[in-house]
Amino acid sequence: GGGGAPDGRLRAAFPTGGAKESLDPHTSSLFVDQARAKALFDTLVGYADDMSVVPRLAESWEPDATGTRWSIRLRAARFHDNRPVTAEDVLYSYRRIADPATSSPARKQFLDVDFAASRARSATELELVLHAPNFEFPSAWGAPATEIVPARTSDFTAPVGSGPFRFGSFRPGQPAVFRRFDGYWAGAPALAELEFVPVNDESARVAALLSGQVHYIHDISANSAQLVHGDGRAQLLAAPHGTMQAVALKVDRAPFDDPRLVQAVLSGVDREALVSVALSGHGQVGNDLFGKGLEHYPPDLPQRERDVDRARSLVREAGLEGLEFELLTSSVDPCFESASTLIAQQLAEVGLRVTARIGPAETYFSDIRTNGVAALTRTAPLPLTTFLAERMRSGAGTNNYTGYRSPEFDGLFHRAMSTVDGTERSRLLGDAQRLAREESGLLVWGFSDWNVAVSSAVSGIRAAPPNSLDWARFERASLG
Amino acid sequence: MKRPSVVLGSVLLGVPVLIALAGPLLAGSVQSAAAPLQPPGADFPLGTDVLGRDVLALALSGGASIVALTGASLLLSYLVGVPLALLVANRWADGVLVRVLDFLLALPGLLVLMVLAAAGWRGAVTLALAIALLQLPAVVRLVRSAALAPGCRAAVEAMTMQGEPWWRIHLGYVGRCALGPVLVDAGTRLSLVLYLLASANFLGLGLAPSASDWAVLVERNKEALFLQPLAVLVPAGLLVSLCTGINLLLDHALARRDEV
Amino acid sequence: MAALVLRRLVVAALQLAAVAVTVFALTSLLPGDTAVVVLGEHATDEQIAVLREQLQLDRPVWERFLDWLGGAVRGDLGTSLLTGVPVTDEIARGFATTAVLALLALAVVVPLAVAVGVTTGMRRGSRLDRALNSAIVLLNSVPEFALALLLVALFSVHLGWLPATAAGTSGWALLEQPAVLVLPVGVLVCKQLCALARQIRIGVAEADGAEYALHVRLHGLPERTVLFRHVLPNGLAPAVQQLARAVDGLLGGVVVVEAVFALPGMGSGFINAVMARDLPAVQGYALVFAATTITLNLAADLASHRLVPQREVVT
Amino acid sequence: MNAPLLSARGLRAFVGTRSLLAEVDVELRPGEVTAVLGESGSGKTTLGLALQGESRRGVALAGTVELRGTDLIGVPAAQRRAARAGVIGYLPQHPAAALNPLRKVGRVMAELARAPEAIPEALEAARFDAALLDRYPHQLSGGQQQRAVLAQAVLNRPDVLVLDEPATGLDAITKSEAVEALSRMSGRGTAILLLTHDLGLVRRTADTVLVLHDGRIVERGQHVLTAPTHEHTRALLAAEPRPPAAADTEPAEGGLRASGLSKVAKNGDRLLDGIDLAVPPGRCVAVVGRSGSGKTTLARCLAGLTRPSAGRVLLDGVALAADVRHRGRRTQVQYIHQDARASFDEFRPVLAQIARTARLTRGVSTAQARTEAEQVLASVGLERAQADRRPAALSGGQLQRAAVARALLAEPAVIICDEITTGQDLIHRAELLDLLAATLRTTSAGMVLISHDLGAVAALADEVHVLDAGRCVEHAPTAALLARPRTAVARSLVDSADLARGRTEEPG
């Protein structure tokens, strides 16, 4: 096998998108893109494990009283070509992201920004102006694909960033090699080199790790995690509160427009069993709300337990005994198919006849927006407010998989976002979530652990949920 | 010829067939009732699979459908393909049909299956038909090539002059001459079709992915190969045994035919 | 002769055209489009609409097909919707990997199949025959992924003799790291061996009983010559067709092996293109596959006819 | 007398309990030509094979065959073949089967030759044209195939030569040349075993003669031809074709008519060149010519088995399709293949195959068809028990007769016989010719008789066409042609034929 890395090069295996990759951080959509962007670039803020923001390039920030005008002060940092990171660079980057032509996944975070009114006050100070009050705006600066690039950059074949590693070599679909950037503002990384190796198949990644070909493997299933766990040559890094696993019941159409049926399903599902089987126990039970463990998650919610009798009587009440419906599923997530099978089996005991229907993985999330009445879905950690804004609000459009529309919820959410006081904001968000929990049709049955694995030769990497600052941070890693 | 190959073949074929036929009567519940991927123990003699189902019960109940479906697709492709090849082989050798089949061969099968799944034709019958159709060109080409030399024999001429209908000459005599390669092909195509059927399940075609079919089980438990090997190896072993047994018996039958 | 070749070329062109139309139609029948796939899980309708317009996906299918066809006739297969790279470049990339695998596998499997086929065919019913036959049938019916994973587990993870994956190496560069290729080629050989060897076996067994074989043996011709010049060629027509299928399969990309060993070849390239509804790329791959298939079929037909010279009398 | 090269003692061959050879003792001595005579089915081919330690599938051997100190029967196949390789040369009765269809004959010859110089010598001895070396077997005529295999047999100057019906495919001229070559070889010390029906050949070459009857040697010695003692031998030597049926009736209208038939082979050779031929009902037209002159090609064109490059074939004034498969009634023109064995389905019993004709042409029941087939088979001297076997278990002559029976059963308008007497002893030959003559008389069938056997031609044919290199060089009534051949080819054919001498010469 490959053995250690005498040259101090850490090799990290990621699934990649083949030839469609680029190093443009603003269009990155896959985890490997994010990881590479993280190595080459930096963002204004990062997310802690609970998705609260922590300063990065932004040293400090403050809103005005209306929550529409934000002043940001940058820290002293340099790009790889030794130019300082300035307010102009930040404005350029955000404009570029908001430009529809860039087609950036982060564009929606900046839709409310009034770029005409925003400006750089000095090299290290800038002011961003919003059309509407938003006291959670800093979350936007840490979202994926919001990296700061030098102003006027449009070619990313050999990009220059301010991240811990500088560009070495890269071709789409092939390995990327980056080198240590000694001028990194947070201190130069320990590694001399970092290589991203494309390995799409999960079992191949595990084999590559165990045989010593690579040092870090991204994203492995619960079963592989178990395998790695039992092997002395590698170490499993499992971050709890990883990915939300849920069933979206479409409440805007029959039969789930009947709240009794929604309640029946919520009561009829055995979340414990799902976690122990579909996730092989590598996860936590959900409580029909996104964001367990994140900032603004309502405290002291009673856990929803399975109640077959209640479910059955609700079904009977609604006159829907023996109702047949299809539960859409696919192989997008390794646990989907087991989960759908189990849910079908559990709901059969409630008197509902559910058939799992496999859909094509590649278009799955767009298919379930419009098709069917019930579908499995999942969401990686992101700030709770982002989730509520994008998935629950009436205006959220297509990402609202359950078709939930509630003026009451919208009002609570809007009030929360315009509230200066953090505690009050949290309370309002909590109310909104309690409401959504009953009505939105989202059945969150669990949270799967987020598994990566590293070779035992690697130190300095800790388990962290995806999208968080510490996930895929190689600058602190070293090869022992 | 040499009894050992018959004995070995019969045992290898007999075990899976017996299980396929009688298994469903003996099998317990195939619902997921326990933790997934448990090693063999008192409750579950062969452990559980990724869905927490009893591997023993699954193995017992999962033979019939896959064997039937595979048998149906294979039979269909040979029932159509062999006559087609024999009747076409020496008539319009470069004819339209062969070109059409070549076109079919050149179509990516995966795409066809995906479109079927997307269009909602997901039933077992559709699947068997589709797979038979996808096998057809290869079967026809093989049979055709095996029939080339026998088709030129003086015996064929003599039968023609006797007034024997041409289809009878080709199906009967030429077909018999080409039987060896055809049976050998069928024997190896068997495993191809088995796994093709299984992977079609995961495109949403044919059997449900939660079905207890052997081939589906193998695919389903892929990732557990090292955690609970039995969940893969038991169904795979039954399939391997089935294929090996059939091939050995075919060999024996062919050798017997040549001896007489 | 020239007329025959010309005719076959015209027919081949028609077949390719038919494949192109059908594949285009089939791909367009699949739900979703590139815009949806590229933007993924969190896309908004607006983003999708923008991208659709950029990729010209809002134009009618037949219009796009005619465009594509116009280019294809001039030898321009268009650019991939997904990557913006010319389709030819993209295919060329995967082709190198696939070619290395296929050629190596063939270089092993053909002589091996001949050896096994001849050995077993000449000793039909013997213990050796039984053992070898059971072994190759067994290798053939073991699920490919299981075979690959078990080999990796044994030789890479457990013994550490061979690399588990190509880990980023691809294309012709693979030849500089032969160790990487041992396991994938091994799996391919195991899967292809059975059909080929068994066709050779039955051909040999049937030709071995023929009078001309006895005749040259009576003359004391060395057994090797009898085998390779007299017996083997006579049962070979079906094996040649089988070989064509094997080559076709290998050049069409071997999805499982490519996945398990992280070798980005034509198989995964095509699947990615289909998954992404990347019509130009799908078309490009389908055309290359179809051209391969048609060429191989032609070659196999010519070889088959060469193996049955007495056919000229019949026509 | 010198020591035998090969000696067989108590040689037996049997199938199950049926005996094909019983207690045969044979010794082959250097320089001596031993001829084995015997009626068709008497076991000659079986003996020829057994003397090499070989046997057909299903046939078991017992006894000893000693060749240079090795018992060919007692040892394993590989050892046996090593012992006899290059020592015994063998010409099988059906040479076509001994030629690999995929290999050009010259290539195989080169492989078999121990020394390259041996090839021209062998070609010369077998009268095989070196220009044909570059051909595949199917591109050779029946006689050429036979000579190709003969050339292989004599290639390495074997000590022992076993020749099974070596003269069947040869025209009279070639045959006389071959006789000389054989004599030369035996003069050099080769021991030759001739298995044949051809009395002329035996007379001219044999030093000693064995007579085989039902697998037993009933008589042996130098006297056999001149003073046979066994009654079977006498019967065998005496049988005679009847004198030709006088063609007194005027030829009827209609019948088969071919005009301007030409055939150009794929390689550009002209095999037939503008042949015209008329076969009125009830008449027999013979086609003679040297081996390779195009007789079979002509017959196949008539039968619709080979597509002529030009010309057409009419039956009763109606044009027949060039391809028999497109002809309205395919049974109208029956062609009996030169290689009778190849024309049978190897998997089915001969009787069943023959019965199909009746079933297909006349739609009779299967049982009725069998009965009819048995009757016709009986008329050519085949018993039901024999005909119920697969072709491989019948002798060459038996199959030839079965093929004739199959054609007759179709009650065709025209019957084309391609060398149907080559495998027959005199008794069966006479029987066969009688049957055909009767057919001509009693039905209105026309007949094309292709034969090197001018005796048969004389017995049956009304007129004769002489082919040479694909052209018809002479065309005359039989008697006229045999008496006064006009062209050189015809003359040499008639002259070389031991028409008068070979067949009718009285013993003594």
Ligand SMILES: Nc1ncnc2c1ncn2[C@@H]1O[C@H](COP(=O)(O)OP(=O)(O)OP(=O)(O)O)[C@@H](O)[C@H]1O
């Ligand atoms: N397919 C072919 N291609 C080229 N030449 C051929 C082919 N078939 C036959 N010939 C040649 O045509 C000539 C006539 O062959 P044909 O079989 O008609 O002869 P024949 O008169 O029947 O001879 P025989 O008495 O030996 O049977 C021969 O010289 C033969 O070599």
Ligand SMILES: Nc1ncnc2c1ncn2[C@@H]1O[C@H](COP(=O)(O)OP(=O)(O)OP(=O)(O)O)[C@@H](O)[C@H]1O
């Ligand atoms: N496998 C077999 N089973 C039964 N009978 C057989 C078998 N093989 C040959 N015979 C019979 O043995 C007898 C001798 O056959 P053989 O071929 O030796 O005759 P032959 O003397 O060469 O005749 P011909 O002159 O017609 O060639 C024939 O009657 C034949 O039918």
Ligand SMILES: [Mg+2]
């Ligand atoms: Mg004989």
Ligand SMILES: [Mg+2]
């Ligand atoms: Mg001839």
